[in-house]
Amino acid sequence: MKDTSPHTDARPHRWLPSLSAMIWITLFLGLNLTSARIVLISADSDAAWHRRFGEWMIQHHAIVRENNVLHTHQSSFVSMEWLSEVVYAAAGNLFGWNGVVLVAATLIATIYWLLHRQLLADSCDALLATVLVLVAMLAASMHWLARPLLFTHLLTLVFAWQLRGFQQGRVSARQVFFFLPPLMVLWVNLHGAFMTGLVLIAMYTLGSACSAWRKTNSYMKAITLAVLLLFCLAASFANPNGWKLHAQILSFLHSPELSNLTTEFASPSFHTVGMQGFLLLLLILGVTLMVVRPPLSATEVLLVGGWGCFTLFSARNVPIFTLIVTPLLGHWLTNFARTERRSPWWQHYHKWAERVTTFDRAAGNAVPIGAAILCMLLILAIPRIAGNDPVLTTEFPSRRYPTGAVTHLREHPEIVHGEMFNSFFWGGYLEFALPERNAFFDAEFYNVELWRDFQTMDEPKHGWEDAFTKYRIGWTILPVQHPLNRILELSPHWSLVFSNQQTLVFSLVS
Amino acid sequence: MPSLTQWLWLMILLILLAQPWRTMMVASDGDPCLHWRIGEYMLTTGHIPIRTDVFSHTRYGQPIVSKEWLSELIFAVAGRLRGLYGLVVVAALLIATTFALLHRQLLRETGNHAVAIFVALLAAWAACTHWLARPHAFSFLFAALWCDALRRFERDASALRLGVVLGVLTLPWVNLHSGYLAGFITLGVYWLGAVIELVLGRTDRVRWLVARRKLRALTGVIVLCGLASLLNPNGYRLHLLNFQFLHSDYLTNWLAEYASSNFHDIDSRGFLAWLAVTFLTLALVRPRLSPTAGLMLIVWTYLALYVGRNIPLLAIFVAPILATALADASPPWVRRLSGRLAETYAVSHGGLLVGMVAIVAIVAWPRPTEMPPKKWPVAAVDYIRQHPEQFEGNMFNQYVWGGYLLHALPEHRVFVDGRTDFYGESLIRQYDDTSALRTNWMQPLDQYHVSWTLLPTEQRLNLALALLPGWQCVYSNEVATIFRKQP
Numbered sequence: 002m003k004d005t006s007p008h009t010d011a012r013p014h015r016w017l018p019s020l021s022a023m024i025w026i027t028l029f030l031g032l033n034l035t036s037a038r039i040v041l042i043s044a045d046s047d048a049a050w051h052r053r054f055g056e057w058m059i060q061h062h063a064i065v066r067e068n069n070v071l072h073t074h075q076s077s078f079v080s081m082e083w084l085s086e087v088v089y090a091a092a093g094n095l096f097g098w099n100g101v102v103l104v105a106a107t108l109i110a111t112i113y114w115l116l117h118r119q120l121l122a123d124s125c126d127a128l129l130a131t132v133l134v135l136v137a138m139l140a141a142s143m144h145w146l147a148r149p150l151l152f153t154h155l156l157t158l159v160f161a162w163q164l165r166g167f168q169q170g171r172v173s174a175r176q177v178f179f180f181l182p183p184l185m186v187l188w189v190n191l192h193g194a195f196m197t198g199l200v201l202i203a204m205y206t207l208g209s210a211c212s213a214w215r216k217t218n219s220y221m222k223a224i225t226l227a228v229l230l231l232f233c234l235a236a237s238f239a240n241p242n243g244w245k246l247h248a249q250i251l252s253f254l255h256s257p258e259l260s261n262l263t264t265e266f267a268s269p270s271f272h273t274v275g276m277q278g279f280l281l282l283l284l285i286l287g288v289t290l291m292v293v294r295p296p297l298s299a300t301e302v303l304l305v306g307g308w309g310c311f312t313l314f315s316a317r318n319v320p321i322f323t324l325i326v327t328p329l330l331g332h333w334l335t336n337f338a339r340t341e342r343r344s345p346w347w348q349h350y351h352k353w354a355e356r357v358t359t360f361d362r363a364a365g366n367a368v369p370i371g372a373a374i375l376c377m378l379l380i381l382a383i384p385r386i387a388g389n390d391p392v393l394t395t396e397f398p399s400r401r402y403p404t405g406a407v408t409h410l411r412e413h414p415e416i417v418h419g420e421m422f423n424s425f426f427w428g429g430y431l432e433f434a435l436p437e438r439n440a441f442f443d444a445e446f447y448n449v450e451l452w453r454d455f456q457t458m459d460e461p462k463h464g465w466e467d468a469f470t471k472y473r474i475g476w477t478i479l480p481v482q483h484p485l486n487r488i489l490e491l492s493p494h495w496s497l498v499f500s501n502q503q504t505l506v507f508s509l510v511s
Numbered sequence: 512m513p514s515l516t517q518w519l520w521l522m523i524l525l526i527l528l529a530q531p532w533r534t535m536m537v538a539s540d541g542d543p544c545l546h547w548r549i550g551e552y553m554l555t556t557g558h559i560p561i562r563t564d565v566f567s568h569t570r571y572g573q574p575i576v577s578k579e580w581l582s583e584l585i586f587a588v589a590g591r592l593r594g595l596y597g598l599v600v601v602a603a604l605l606i607a608t609t610f611a612l613l614h615r616q617l618l619r620e621t622g623n624h625a626v627a628i629f630v631a632l633l634a635a636w637a638a639c640t641h642w643l644a645r646p647h648a649f650s651f652l653f654a655a656l657w658c659d660a661l662r663r664f665e666r667d668a669s670a671l672r673l674g675v676v677l678g679v680l681t682l683p684w685v686n687l688h689s690g691y692l693a694g695f696i697t698l699g700v701y702w703l704g705a706v707i708e709l710v711l712g713r714t715d716r717v718r719w720l721v722a723r724r725k726l727r728a729l730t731g732v733i734v735l736c737g738l739a740s741l742l743n744p745n746g747y748r749l750h751l752l753n754f755q756f757l758h759s760d761y762l763t764n765w766l767a768e769y770a771s772s773n774f775h776d777i778d779s780r781g782f783l784a785w786l787a788v789t790f791l792t793l794a795l796v797r798p799r800l801s802p803t804a805g806l807m808l809i810v811w812t813y814l815a816l817y818v819g820r821n822i823p824l825l826a827i828f829v830a831p832i833l834a835t836a837l838a839d840a841s842p843p844w845v846r847r848l849s850g851r852l853a854e855t856y857a858v859s860h861g862g863l864l865v866g867m868v869a870i871v872a873i874v875a876w877p878r879p880t881e882m883p884p885k886k887w888p889v890a891a892v893d894y895i896r897q898h899p900e901q902f903e904g905n906m907f908n909q910y911v912w913g914g915y916l917l918h919a920l921p922e923h924r925v926f927v928d929g930r931t932d933f934y935g936e937s938l939i940r941q942y943d944d945t946s947a948l949r950t951n952w953m954q955p956l957d958q959y960h961v962s963w964t965l966l967p968t969e970q971r972l973n974l975a976l977a978l979l980p981g982w983q984c985v986y987s988n989e990v991a992t993i994f995r996k997q998p
Contacts (some may be wrong), residue, residue: 267775268772268773270771271771271817272763272770272771280816284809287793287808287809287812288805290793290797291805291808294797297795301794302794306787306790306791309786310783313772314774460969462971463969463974465974481950482947482949484949486948487948487950487975488971491979492978
């Protein structure tokens with residue numbers, strides 16, 4: 002989409018980064034060069050799990066259709082994000098974990114660069130746009146992980162921008178039909194949350210229909226959006242699993258066990274530091290509604306209310322809420338700022354905003370961003386070409402993951418026999434780091450029976466020994482503080498075969 | 512014909528007195544039993560308020576800052592009269608009166624019967640997950656009275672009346688429940704709102720003078736209430752204890768009722784509906800809120816999102832703001848409905864009838880109220896009483912069961928109970944380490960010379976004790992399991 006802000010072609014200093022470019026470069030280099038890169042890959046172990054699947058697909062030139070990483074669930078498998086797994090694995094094959102970080106950092110930087118461009122295109126001044134993007138970054142940063150969901154964040158932003166443009170009359174019907182269904186084909190193969198796009202179109206359709214019913218709009222827009230929804234729905238079947246993918250996702254979302262699976266599917270806990278950004282965004286939204294009192298369209302009510310509700314149900318919707326609400330906030334606050342010119346405070350603000358906007362228009366995007374990419378590629382590629390050690394070491398941290406135990410098990414495979422029982426949090430890591438052994442469980446939700454059995458063993462509860470027998474568990478690899486370790490320590494049937502400050506490995510006495 | 516307020520009062524009262532709510536009010540956690548037991552001890556021994564701990568073996572003899580001694584005495588008197596049902600009656604009367612007062616306040620402020628009853632019912636729905644027979648029910652009532660006094664002050668600016676009312680309210684509130692802090696938070700919000708009004712009104716002399724007078728009055732009332740709050744048996748130490756507890760991230764994260772709401776739970780639907788109505792009111796009605804009203808909305812919504820147990824206080828403090836906004840923008844059909852309701856219920860002669868129905872419900876048909884044996888270790892307690900010789904020495908019990916065991920097994924001292932602030936972070940951590948089977952799980956058992964445990968059968972600690980040499984399972988059913996250390 003074109004930047005429609007005035008004087009966009011006035012760029013006398015193309016080498017100087019614009020504010021959008023500064024956001025991109027700061028995020029890109031910050032995430033690649035600081036310890037944030039470790040957090041990107043190791044906040045949970047899903048990054049490892051996705052890379053393992055991606056590597057398998059690259060090696061076999063086929064889409065994964067059977068789960069071959071667990072010993073508990075070796076049946077048909079509906080891959081929900083095969084394309085992003087291939088992308089991450091290809092980057093990983095080139096530069097190791099640095100490559101995975103490179104992809105994730107590029108996606109994150111592009112999302113907030115695009116959000117800034119969208120706000121500027123929506124006539125927001127550069128100062129307000131930058132402040133709002135910083136708040137959005139703070140709110141969404143808890144989900145900055147090297148996982149396929151970053152593709153969903155990017156595509157949510159693009160869909161929301163296109164749909165908003167269409168509703169405002171800046172984007173033609175032909176354009177949305179040309180862009181969105183093909184993007185849906187891409188999305189459905191990149192990440193399972195492609196339904197976000199369908200929900201967004203449905204909200205715009207319903208909102209337009211409400212506006213038409215209240216005679217503030219014609220029904221034509223609602224009908225066009227309804228047809229677009231059908232086109233995108235049809236496009237979503239263009240994936241290796243067809244309708245089975247939709248069935249799998251719906252059954253997954255309907256499962257009552259879902260919120261117990263991981264904290265990101267649970268309601269947000271406002272006690273955590275990670276939620277402070279979201280609280281700040283809610284505060285700005287609340288103050289805007291109370292002080293600015295913008296006239297909301299039916300679509301805007303649906304978007305804010307609907308996604309607000311989804312976010313209260315699942316913390317993982319916080320970034321999506323942020324990316325949808327921030328442009329609306331920008332629009333309302335811009336209109337408010339335009340009408341408030343009398344007070345000295347506002348005059349002062351407008352003076353500053355004009356200065357910043359003038360600077361921003363004079364600066365460039367492509368040259369500084371290109372330079373940052375080049376620098377990063379050189380940092381990653383030169384040691385590889387020269388055969389030296391990489392400049393950046395990016396590995397799973399040994400204080401949170403069983404790196405020592407994995408090394409020991411590879412050196413002494415004879416110390417354990419039978420099947421493994423592992424902690425939930427380590428599943429993905431073990432699948433990647435110990436590919437010759439199948440894990441018991443990872444972050445994917447397979448079926449209720451397996452999940453309940455896992456809970457019986459993990460808690461542990463009465464019947465844990467029966468469950469161990471059922472799955473022929475011969476050894477365990479668990480964090481030192483895991484309660485099952487205390488039971489195994491006392492049991493005469495188990496012996497400790499490895500221990501360090503992080504991990505205990507118990508083996509069944511034969 | 513009773514008025515709508517009287518109907519609402521009676522409806523809430525009867526719902527709470529009926530099953531299953533009656534049992535839920537006393538059996539949702541162990542705290543109703545805990546407060547009853549402490550109150551009973553004070554009544555029996557005459558140690559009012561209680562000064563040292565006599566209920567646990569882990570903190571026995573240590574000084575107690577009794578936060579709720581007055582409500583504990585009231586619950587104990589009710590318990591003496593009618594057992595657990597007496598506790599239910601006290602709490603049900605408090606809760607029904609709170610929401611009836613709220614309804615009357617909404618009606619007075621909006622003049623719209625339809626909006627007033629809608630918002631009062633919505634507030635009751637949002638708050639009902641915390642309708643328990645515990646001292647915090649007193650805080651609901653005092654919050655409603657407090658809010659009413661402040662809203663009146665907003666209208667008539669009578670500093671003297673505000674000072675008298677809030678000062679008089681502070682005195683019992685500070686002795687009934689530590690929720691009095693909510694009153695001070697609200698006063699602080701009003702004070703901040705007055706500061707903002709002062710700043711915004713600096714170009715308008717009349718407005719500025721009004722704001723300054725308001726600010727002075729509120730400052731005086733805060734000082735007065737602050738001084739009144741010291742009139743409790745523990746003086747400033749009560750405030751100190753409350754702040755220490757709230758300052759402990761570990762304890763506030765550990766306690767389930769201090770957690771943020773889980774919107775997957777059906778219990779949270781009322782709160783979700785409240786948030787939806789708040790958002791729709793702001794988005795569609797677009798009310799012009801005063802700085803104080805805006806701050807109240809923001810602060811209490813934040814506090815309710817942060818800690819689930821603040822939801823009833825949000826509903827009580829913010830209901831008048833929502834109701835006023837909705838009444839101002841109500842469409843003609845709502846006004847017609849309000850008019851019809853006013854015709855029917857304007858003149859009330861039903862007070863006597865409502866009172867009689869309530870008395871009959873409370874006195875004439877008291878059904879037994881028991882702790883459900885499927886959730887509480889009722890049978891295990893019977894076993895312990897039948898075999899006292901087996902249970903000498905110190906007990907290790909589940910945290911939630913602590914209050915119940917104080918009441919059901921007064922001859923034994925507990926390891927821990929619901930008085931988290933009294934036990935403090937170090938003991939709660941020890942309890943948690945043992946329950947969670949962390950590496951040092953046996954250390955608290957040794958340190959406190961624990962010789963028997965009473966835990967839910969599903970508790971993982973039972974699995975470890977079953978394997979630990981010297982420990983033997985002496986009782987087990989679906990609910991509870993008892994392990995005993997062999998002498």
